[in-house]
Amino acid sequence: MTTVLEARDLVKQYPGVTAVDGVSFSVAEGICFGLLGPNGAGKTTTVEIIEGVISATSGAVYYYGEPAGTRFRQEAGIQFQNTALQDFLTVRETIQMFRALYDRKADLDHIVEQCSLGDLLDRDNRKLSGGQRQRLLLAVALVNHPRLIFLDEPTTGLDPQARRNFWDLVQSIRAEGASIVLTTHYMDEAQVLCDDIAIMDAGKIITQGSPNELLRRRYQGLIIELPISDLTDELRQIEHTVHENLGIIEVVTSDVSSSLQQLSPHVRNLNHIKIRQPNLEDLFLDLTGHSLRT
Amino acid sequence: MFGRIYAIFQGRNREFLRDRASFAWNMLLPVVLIFGLSFALGGDRNAYTVGVLQDSDLIETDKHPFLDTRYVLFVPTHDKDDALRKVSRHQLDLLVEFGDVPRYWVNPDSSKGYFAELALLQSDAQATVTIEKERITGAAIRYADWVLPGILGMNMMFSCMFGVGYVVVRYRKNGFLKRLRATPLTAFEFISAQVASRMVLITCITVIVFTATHIILDTRMEGSYFTLFLVAVVGAISMVSLGLIISARVTSEELAGGLLNMVNWPMMLLSGVWFSLEGAGPFVQNLAKIFPLTHVLNAARSVMLDGAALADVAPNLVALTALSAIFIGIGAKVFRWGQY
Numbered sequence: 001m002t003t004v005l006e007a008r009d010l011v012k013q014y015p016g017v018t019a020v021d022g023v024s025f026s027v028a029e030g031i032c033f034g035l036l037g038p039n040g041a042g043k044t045t046t047v048e049i050i051e052g053v054i055s056a057t058s059g060a061v062y063y064y065g066e067p068a069g070t071r072f073r074q075e076a077g078i079q080f081q082n083t084a085l086q087d088f089l090t091v092r093e094t095i096q097m098f099r100a101l102y103d104r105k106a107d108l109d110h111i112v113e114q115c116s117l118g119d120l121l122d123r124d125n126r127k128l129s130g131g132q133r134q135r136l137l138l139a140v141a142l143v144n145h146p147r148l149i150f151l152d153e154p155t156t157g158l159d160p161q162a163r164r165n166f167w168d169l170v171q172s173i174r175a176e177g178a179s180i181v182l183t184t185h186y187m188d189e190a191q192v193l194c195d196d197i198a199i200m201d202a203g204k205i206i207t208q209g210s211p212n213e214l215l216r217r218r219y220q221g222l223i224i225e226l227p228i229s230d231l232t233d234e235l236r237q238i239e240h241t242v243h244e245n246l247g248i249i250e251v252v253t254s255d256v257s258s259s260l261q262q263l264s265p266h267v268r269n270l271n272h273i274k275i276r277q278p279n280l281e282d283l284f285l286d287l288t289g290h291s292l293r294t
Numbered sequence: 295m296f297g298r299i300y301a302i303f304q305g306r307n308r309e310f311l312r313d314r315a316s317f318a319w320n321m322l323l324p325v326v327l328i329f330g331l332s333f334a335l336g337g338d339r340n341a342y343t344v345g346v347l348q349d350s351d352l353i354e355t356d357k358h359p360f361l362d363t364r365y366v367l368f369v370p371t372h373d374k375d376d377a378l379r380k381v382s383r384h385q386l387d388l389l390v391e392f393g394d395v396p397r398y399w400v401n402p403d404s405s406k407g408y409f410a411e412l413a414l415l416q417s418d419a420q421a422t423v424t425i426e427k428e429r430i431t432g433a434a435i436r437y438a439d440w441v442l443p444g445i446l447g448m449n450m451m452f453s454c455m456f457g458v459g460y461v462v463v464r465y466r467k468n469g470f471l472k473r474l475r476a477t478p479l480t481a482f483e484f485i486s487a488q489v490a491s492r493m494v495l496i497t498c499i500t501v502i503v504f505t506a507t508h509i510i511l512d513t514r515m516e517g518s519y520f521t522l523f524l525v526a527v528v529g530a531i532s533m534v535s536l537g538l539i540i541s542a543r544v545t546s547e548e549l550a551g552g553l554l555n556m557v558n559w560p561m562m563l564l565s566g567v568w569f570s571l572e573g574a575g576p577f578v579q580n581l582a583k584i585f586p587l588t589h590v591l592n593a594a595r596s597v598m599l600d601g602a603a604l605a606d607v608a609p610n611l612v613a614l615t616a617l618s619a620i621f622i623g624i625g626a627k628v629f630r631w632g633q634y
Contacts, residue, residue: 078476084468
């Protein structure tokens with residue numbers, strides 16, 4: 001499969017801090033690549049180096065095998081985490097202004113329809129809700145009919161319904177053939193949208209692969225969750241406890257029936273037991289020992 | 295309630311004091327202005343400027359008691375026609391000649407000329423020969439005629455420099471510039487767009503204000519409207535470009551304000567907006583030439599008051615164009631999209 005984007009050994013140092021420490025990854029054409037990590041992991045810095053917004057201390061970025069340059073700027077669409085738009089401009093004027101900056105121009109009506117902005121075209125930017133604003137920012141990222149789209153934490157601050165609407169939108173864009181680089185600290189978002197992920201912490205990539213592959217590699221089975229308050233002291237000593245967080249013990253097992261039989265004598269109240277699939281958050285907690293949402 | 299007020303008060307104070315660059319400018323600017331003006335205007339400010347028509351460059355006070363008057367700057371002048379033009383343009387309050395027949399010329403529309411004349415006549419009572427009053431040939435220029443280009447130019451200066459300077463700093467602070475950085479737009483293109491936008495807006499405003507003032511006050515307009523329009527356009531480009539240099543890297547509105555004031559105030563004082571620099575030393579007069587506003591006002595006054603043609607103001611237009619090219623070049627070179 002063709003490689004759209006390749007980051008090679010990116011390093012970004014600020015006085016006293018190495019924000020990005022030797023990050024390398026590649027993005028295949030047509031996929032959604034997720035760069036995950038907690039706040040401060042270095043994912044936004046990494047993406048901004050790739051986008052050319054900030055310069056790297058060392059390392060290189062390649063777009064379709066060539067150093068990212070003019071072609072990259074013409075063909076990439078970018079949605080920043082926080083972007084202010086010009087005051088007193090309407091949605092239509094904002095989209096038109098950004099569209100005029102590119103040689104490649106997407107069909108305006110199509111963008112408006114895709115991002116559901118039809119009823120908002122004459123509204124002042126400042127009067128948009130959080131979800132509407134994110135849709136506008138995505139529309140701005142689509143004005144050049146991009147082959148590669150960067151979405152930096154696009155659903156932060158949105159309510160659950162707006163988040164899911166945004167996911168549908170991202171999937172429709174991807175269905176049209178664009179490749180996507182998504183940075184997020186929401187694991188459910190990554191699990192729904194991403195084909196391939198890299199988890200960053202402290203400026204480094206700590207693991208990389210498809211979500212299912214990473215979970216299969218790490219976990220053989222399901223997770224049983226038990227409230228600590230319901231357990232006897234004996235069970236607290238068992239060795240296969242994978243994590244203890246917020247008053248919950250998580251036990252990984254490949255044989256749920258057998259494990260439940262073993263556990264039941266040591267649990268005061270079985271009504272509070274939950275059995276679920278391992279997810280990316282479990283993986284991150286396992287790998288780094290701290291919460292993704294901190 | 296007071297606790298909340300104090301918390302905000304304290305927070306704002308900390309923000310201000312910890313923004314060292316802005317703090318330094320706020321401290322430094324008044325000092326620079328005080329020293330700069332003291333140097334430029336030299337010791338006690340003279341209230342009146344009087345030209346003395348003579349061959350020598352030295353004022354000989356024993357020729358007439360008036361030449362001993364305090365707070366009057368006496369400027370030796372050799373070219374009578376030029377001196378009379380300056381009297382009519384309020385650049386000299388009075389012109390005197392102490393030859394065989396002592397004479398003086400005054401602009402009847404000049405308030406400062408009126409008081410300078412009173413001082414002359416009082417001191418003349420002690421003289422052996424009575425001084426004679428001469429008429430200025432041609433129409434005297436009212437102060438309104440002389441000051442109108444200055445006010446329009448000053449308005450243009452503030453609008454160009456603050457209008458662009460603050461906006462660019464705000465764009466940089468709120469991340470709009472960063473968003474533009476991610477497009478094919480170059481720094482030169484962005485700067486050029488800002489220059490063009492502000493130039494068009496301020497030129498339109500200046501044309502409207504000029505037209506209204508011209509009609510209502512019947513101000514003097516001897517030259518071509520096209521030439522005057524060209525002066526306004528080229529001048530606006532130059533001043534916007536200067537504002538862009540100042541805002542090219544700054545990330546704090548307070549620092550931008552300090553820097554813009556540091557340039558605007560000397561420019562306003564040394565370009566002859568309110569009063570002529572006729573009495574200032576050659577260094578100050580040459581220093582004033584680095585400011586775009588000086589060239590704008592010289593050219594505009596020449597066109598409006600003296601009927602100067604395009605060729606006559608070409609040196610000013612060339613200077614403004616050169617300054618614009620330098621400012622835009624430096625601005626594009628040092629321009630920074632983001633905060634860091």
